[in-house]
Amino acid sequence: MDxxxxxxxxxxRMELRTWLAAALPQGWGETVFEPEDExxxxxxxxxxxxxxxxxxxxxxxxxxxxxxxxxxxIERGIFAEEMARARAPEGINIIGHNLAxxxxxxxxxxxxxxxxxxxxxxxxxxxxxxxxEPNAGSDLASVRTRAELKDGKFIVNGQKIxxxxxxxxxxxxxxxxxxxxxxxxxxxxxLLIDMSSPGITIRPLxxxxxESEFNETFFDNVEVPAENIVGDLNGGWKIAxxxxxxxxGPEDALGRQIRFKQELDQLLITLTQTxxxxxxxxxxxxxxxxxxxxxxEIEIVRLNALRSFSRLLDxxxxxxxxxxxxxxxxxxxxxxYEVAMDALGPIAPLSGNDPAAASLGRFQLSWLQSxxxxxxxxxxxxxxxxxxxxxxxxxx
Amino acid sequence: MNFAFDEEQTSLGDTVARLLADxxxxxxxxxxxxxxGPAWDALAELGLFxxxxxxxxxxxxxxxxxxxxxxxxxGASLAPLAAVDALVVTDLLARHGTPAQQEQYLPRLAxxxxxxxxxxxxxxxxxxxxxxxAKVAGGVLNGVKLLVAEGAQADLFAxxxxxxxxxxxxxxxxxxxGVSVRAHEDIDPTCAHAAVTFAxxxxxxxxxxxxxxxxxxxxxxxxxxxxxxxxLLTGIAGRMLDTAVEYARTREQFGQAIGSFxxxxxxxxxxxxxxxxxxxxTYYGVWTLSENAPxxxxxxxxxxxxxxxxxxxVCNETIQVHGGxxxxxxxxxxxxxxxxxxxxxxxGSSVWHNERVxxxxxxxxxxxxxxxxxxx
Numbered sequence: 138m139d140x141x142x143x144x145x146x147x148x149x150r151m152e153l154r155t156w157l158a159a160a161l162p163q164g165w166g167e168t169v170f171e172p173e174d175e176x177x178x179x180x181x182x183x184x185x186x187x188x189x190x191x192x193x194x195x196x197x198x199x200x201x202x203x204x205x206x207x208x209x210x211i212e213r214g215i216f217a218e219e220m221a222r223a224r225a226p227e228g229i230n231i232i233g234h235n236l237a238x239x240x241x242x243x244x245x246x247x248x249x250x251x252x253x254x255x256x257x258x259x260x261x262x263x264x265x266x267x268x269x270e271p272n273a274g275s276d277l278a279s280v281r282t283r284a285e286l287k288d289g290k291f292i293v294n295g296q297k298i299x300x301x302x303x304x305x306x307x308x309x310x311x312x313x314x315x316x317x318x319x320x321x322x323x324x325x326x327x328l329l330i331d332m333s334s335p336g337i338t339i340r341p342l343x344x345x346x347x348e349s350e351f352n353e354t355f356f357d358n359v360e361v362p363a364e365n366i367v368g369d370l371n372g373g374w375k376i377a378x379x380x381x382x383x384x385x386g387p388e389d390a391l392g393r394q395i396r397f398k399q400e401l402d403q404l405l406i407t408l409t410q411t412x413x414x415x416x417x418x419x420x421x422x423x424x425x426x427x428x429x430x431x432x433x434e435i436e437i438v439r440l441n442a443l444r445s446f447s448r449l450l451d452x453x454x455x456x457x458x459x460x461x462x463x464x465x466x467x468x469x470x471x472x473x474y475e476v477a478m479d480a481l482g483p484i485a486p487l488s489g490n491d492p493a494a495a496s497l498g499r500f501q502l503s504w505l506q507s508x509x510x511x512x513x514x515x516x517x518x519x520x521x522x523x524x525x526x527x528x529x530x531x532x533x
Numbered sequence: 534m535n536f537a538f539d540e541e542q543t544s545l546g547d548t549v550a551r552l553l554a555d556x557x558x559x560x561x562x563x564x565x566x567x568x569x570g571p572a573w574d575a576l577a578e579l580g581l582f583x584x585x586x587x588x589x590x591x592x593x594x595x596x597x598x599x600x601x602x603x604x605x606x607x608g609a610s611l612a613p614l615a616a617v618d619a620l621v622v623t624d625l626l627a628r629h630g631t632p633a634q635q636e637q638y639l640p641r642l643a644x645x646x647x648x649x650x651x652x653x654x655x656x657x658x659x660x661x662x663x664x665x666x667a668k669v670a671g672g673v674l675n676g677v678k679l680l681v682a683e684g685a686q687a688d689l690f691a692x693x694x695x696x697x698x699x700x701x702x703x704x705x706x707x708x709x710x711g712v713s714v715r716a717h718e719d720i721d722p723t724c725a726h727a728a729v730t731f732a733x734x735x736x737x738x739x740x741x742x743x744x745x746x747x748x749x750x751x752x753x754x755x756x757x758x759x760x761x762x763x764x765l766l767t768g769i770a771g772r773m774l775d776t777a778v779e780y781a782r783t784r785e786q787f788g789q790a791i792g793s794f795x796x797x798x799x800x801x802x803x804x805x806x807x808x809x810x811x812x813x814x815t816y817y818g819v820w821t822l823s824e825n826a827p828x829x830x831x832x833x834x835x836x837x838x839x840x841x842x843x844x845x846x847v848c849n850e851t852i853q854v855h856g857g858x859x860x861x862x863x864x865x866x867x868x869x870x871x872x873x874x875x876x877x878x879x880x881g882s883s884v885w886h887n888e889r890v891x892x893x894x895x896x897x898x899x900x901x902x903x904x905x906x907x908x909x
Contacts, residue, residue: 138542138598138820139535146534211534405898419895429887430842432894433814433835440536440813447536461806518795524805525798529778532793 142215149208150215156192157223166224170497173490175348179305182229186260189228196234196258199242203254210446214391217439221395229305231392233257233264237310239383240327244368244376253308253329267297267311267330267354268377275519277312278321278374282356284313284328286370291315291328291361293336296353299513303339303352306332312377315370325373327380329365336360346505382456384514385463387445394438397470400503401435404428404477407496413482424480431476434469441465457528460520467510467517474504536816538602545584546602552579553610560611562865566725569613569683576616577645585623586643590635596823597624597757601764601816608768611872614724614879615683617765618651621758622691624822625702629743629750634704637739638689650687651758652678652705652729653880660885662755667694667731669703674711674734680879684727685714691742692731693751701747702754703740705731721871756833758880760822763815763836765876766844769869770811773844774804776866777851780858797854804847811843831893838886841877848873 142150162169172178189195198213199205208216228234238257241249256262273280282295293313303309309330316324330337336359341349368376383389405428411418418424441462449455477500478485487494488501511517525531538546552575553559558568576582584600586592604617623642626635641647655665656679667676676694681687690705690712705712711734717726743750778801781792791797818836821829848870852859859866877883 138538138816140817140820140826141824142534214534402898405895406902409895425891426884426887429838429890429894432890433839433887434810436835437810437813437839440817441810443534444536444813444816450535451537458809461809464802465806465810518799521799521802522795524802525792525795529792529801529805531778531781531798531801532790 142211146209146211146215149212150219153194153216153219154223156194157219157225160188160192161223161225171226175350179229179302182226183260183263183305185226186228186230190259195260196238196254199238199254199258203242203250204258205254210450213388214443214446217391217395221398224399225395227396228260229302230257230260230263232266232302232306233260233262233308235389235392236266236380236384237264237308237329239388240310240376240380241329241367243379244327246364248364249329249367262307263302263305265300265303265306265309265332265354266380267300267309267313268380269299270296271298275516277377278325280312280314280325282311282313283317284315284326284361286315286363289363291326291363291366293328293330293356293359293361296355298342298353299351300339300354301351303332303354304341304349308332309354310367310380312373315373319371322374324371325377326370327367327373327376328361329367330356330359330361334359334361344506345508346502348506378456381515382459385459385520386455387442387449387462390438390462390466391442393466393470394435394442397435397438397466397473400477400499401431401473403496404480404500408480411481411484411495418480418482421480424476427476428480431469431473434465435473438466438469460515460523461528463514464517464520464524471507471510474500474507478504538598538816542599542602545599546606548579549576549581549603550606550610552576553606553612556610560865560868562862562868564722564868564871566683566723569615569723569725572610573613573616573645576612581616582619582623582645583643585620585627586639587627587635590627590639590643592627592639592643597760597819598816598823601819604761604764605768605771605815608765608876609772610768611723611868613683614765614872614875615648615650615686617761618682618691618758619645619647619649621651621754621761622649624757625691625742625750625754628753629746631739631742631744633739634742638704647689648683648687649689649691650681650684650707650729651754652681652684652690652692652731653755654678654680660881662693662751663700665693665695665700667692669694669696669701669736672736674703674705674731674736676731678729678731679726680717680719680875681714681727681729683725684729685716685725690729691754693754696741696747699748700751702742702750703736704742705734705736705740709734711735719875721868721875723868723872724875726875752830755880756829757822759837759886760815760819760833762876762880763811763818763833763840766837766840766873767808767811767815769873769876770804770808770840770844770847773847773851773866773869774801774808777801777804777847777854780855784855791854800850800854804850807843807846811840814839828893828897831890831897834881834886834889834893837881838883838890841873841883841886844873845877 196205197208197216201207284291284293315326336357338355340353408419488498556572583592584595588594687707692703711732713730715728815836818832821832
């Protein structure tokens with residue numbers, strides 16, 4: 138066990154740090170922030186992702202032959218730390234990077250890798266995820282969206298839901314039913330669908346945060362070339378499990394941890410500067426205990442991810458602890474935002490542009506957003522079933 | 534960067550676990566301290582007490598990280614707490630002891646022949662070692678220490694007391710005039726806790742540990758102790774998790790294993806996640822001890838507070854999963870519950886360590902802001 142970094146790892150860190158200092162706008166995080174308008178913010182994040190790519194900082198640990206940097210998982214960890222340190226913006230093609238790309242890398246054909254990976258890394262193509270349906274949430278294997286193979290094409294009909302970023306996406310990977318007459322897990326396939334295909338309709342869904350990041354996506358006789366299948370016909374469940382292992386895995390958790398840590402640091406600074414009665418908000422002893430616990434949990438999200446990296450480097454199977462990683466970060470972050478709202482005191486309800494709101498109302502939005510954490514990419518209840526049955530060996 | 538234990542570290546941990554498994558009396562339901570002696574002798578024979586002794590003093594020259602899995606196994610087996618105290622004092626003498634102290638004590642510690650007990654806690658004390666009222670003046674120690682593990686068996690006490698210039702660690706032979714020991718009544722008699730009174734004890738010339746930096750010596754003692762306690766707590770939590778899961782797999786009600794019910798399965802899953810989180814925090818904390826890293830105080834406090842809360846939670850849940858059996862004396866889960874509570878309050882409670890996590894975090898943040906302003 139050694140948390141010291143090698144000279145080449147330190148070099149990687151310093152190169153990135155220097156690049157970030159030059160790439161971020163002057164006054165970033167102090168006087169200059171992300172746009173407030175949802176659409177403008179999405180475009181800002183897309184620009185930032187493309188800037189990262191132009192600088193050679195995208196696809197950090199992906200193979201060079203597909204446009205990646207070819208760095209190690211450890212350097213991926215360093216990348217996350219430095220992005221947190223610089224309070225760098227998030228990206229928008231998270232699903233492309235973390236899910237579509239990783240799944241194609243693991244199961245795609247050579248042609249698919251060459252076709253799709255470089256454009257994910259460059260964020261020229263943004264991706265969305267077509268898994269959940271109105272009647273297939275936790276019971277994902279019961280998806281009903283049909284894909285019939287006719288004349289070298291799949292004809293797709295059905296509806297997906299909670300498709301985040303569909304409005305910005307050029308591509309969608311979807312779990313579809315290709316055989317309705319076999320047990321539900323055995324009749325599914327994994328398709329890559331061009332979002333500009335005729336027959337696709339997107340309807341935004343408003344979330345409790347007021348934002349419309351996710352959508353309903355309708356497929357009406359949408360044609361998908363047969364070569365856009367990943368894995369075997371009716372072999373989609375296995376591919377989807379790989380996607381979920383990455384969605385719940387340490388790279389994803391570490392990326393999120395960046396944002397949680399930034400917001401937690403911002404919260405601590407805000408509380409130090411906020412008076413409550415005759416004392417600073419940070420001096421409330423009851424709040425201090427809960428803040429400390431939140432600090433520890435957010436730090437443990439990072440440590441859990443680093444431990445997973447070491448296990449993966451030792452050849453461990455990716456699936457086994459992904460659910461543990463996801464269950465932990467989602468509850469840690471949710472708790473942190475509850476603590477934030479408590480700690481802010483009487484002005485906690487003030488949000489957005491209210492001049493009396495703390496820290497530009499960012500905690501109120503994050504608090505609302507955090508309610509989704511324990512639901513998406515498998516609810517906590519599903520994660521607990523998986524951990525109970527597959528990690529602990531308890532009976533179904 | 535690598536967050537995995539190497540083969541020797543893992544193998545030493547496995548060896549300690551197997552060795553202590555042969556001492557089943559350590560986890561027997563009855564609250565007897567009789568199993569401690571044979572377990573101590575076996576650990577000594579294994580060479581555990583020589584592991585942290587520097588090579589030039591005849592030991593293996595290992596550090597806290599090398600022993601983390603071993604101490605975790607000691608927690609899981611309810612090994613004598615005094616054995617961990619001995620490791621903590623060894624770490625302290627290896628790093629801060631004078632050459633004379635090292636020469637006098639380390640060989641005997643390495644052989645497991647010297648029983649050393651830590652005397653820190655006082656009545657009306659808070660958790661901070663700086664707050665002790667035991668006092669050394671003119672080379673004479675006065676004070677009363679509580680909850681000294683195996684105090685009656687000790688040959689030597691490591692005592693935290695105020696010097697003229699702040700807290701310091703002193704070594705006091707148990708047979709010195711003015712030392713008296715009273716057995717405690719407490720929730721875990723297997724630790725053989727004692728109150729030790731130092732009434733006008735004249736100290737030797739070489740009693741002060743780390744004379745060049747007494748405050749740093751106290752801090753090291755406290756952090757090393759807290760880190761080791763986190764390992765013990767993680768070990769207990771891991772064992773309780775295994776116990777609960779095994780019971781949930783085999784105990785049947787309503788015609789099926791209770792582990793098939795989500796009410797039980799989900800509790801077990803949450804415990805498993807908590808135990809892994811405690812391991813992450815603990816292993817990192819122990820690494821900062823080995824390296825004497827700049828964030829040692831914060832990382833160790835995180836480990837101690839978090840592992841303490843997890844161990845407590847997992848013990849409570851394990852009792853619940855066992856139903857009525859969990860509350861019986863004969864099943865012996867109460868042994869782990871009792872030991873956990875003792876360790877939770879040893880080397881600083883979760884409340885105290887949480888406060889230090891926040892203080893250290895705020896200090897680091899302020900330093901960072903200042904550095905950024907200076908750069909701009």
